[in-house]
Amino acid sequence: MDVERERDAKWSPNKVWVEPDPNARLAALRRDNLQQVVSQVLGKGRAPRVCRYALSVGGHRPSKSLDAATAFAVRNAWQVGGEEQTFTDHHxxxxxxxRTGWCLVRKQIRAGYADGVVVTTASVISPHADEYEQELNWFALHCAFVAVIASAAEAGRL
Known part of the structure; x- marks a missing residue:
């Protein structure tokens, strides 16, 4: 399909070709998985349990990011883990x-202690679309979700 599209674009230079936004596709993948996992968990009669994850700069605890993750989870009626489910890595x-902290988030998911993770922006996970998508797929495979506080439009990224 991509080869055909390239050929058509080459032979029709006057036609406007719109490329799909990869960020929109990833945001939709994340959103759809989140909705599916949350529905499944609620169907079991319990609130989704989440970890909080943020990046620190200069060795300082990212308190504002972690507090924002807590507030976002509470607004969605999700159960927020304590310090034992709060993870950080260096920017x-x-x-x-x-990353040690991200691996610990994954460990919480695999062990069944959490249903998802809350981050401020997708770039906290990775600024690279391919790495970010790989993580989204890992979470989907493990019946868990990634919740991003700042939408793609607000963050201007993934």
């Missing part, structure tokens, strides 16, 4: 699967 850390 500029490598890809998500190599």
């Amino acid at each position: 500029g850390a490598p890809s998500p699967e190599l």
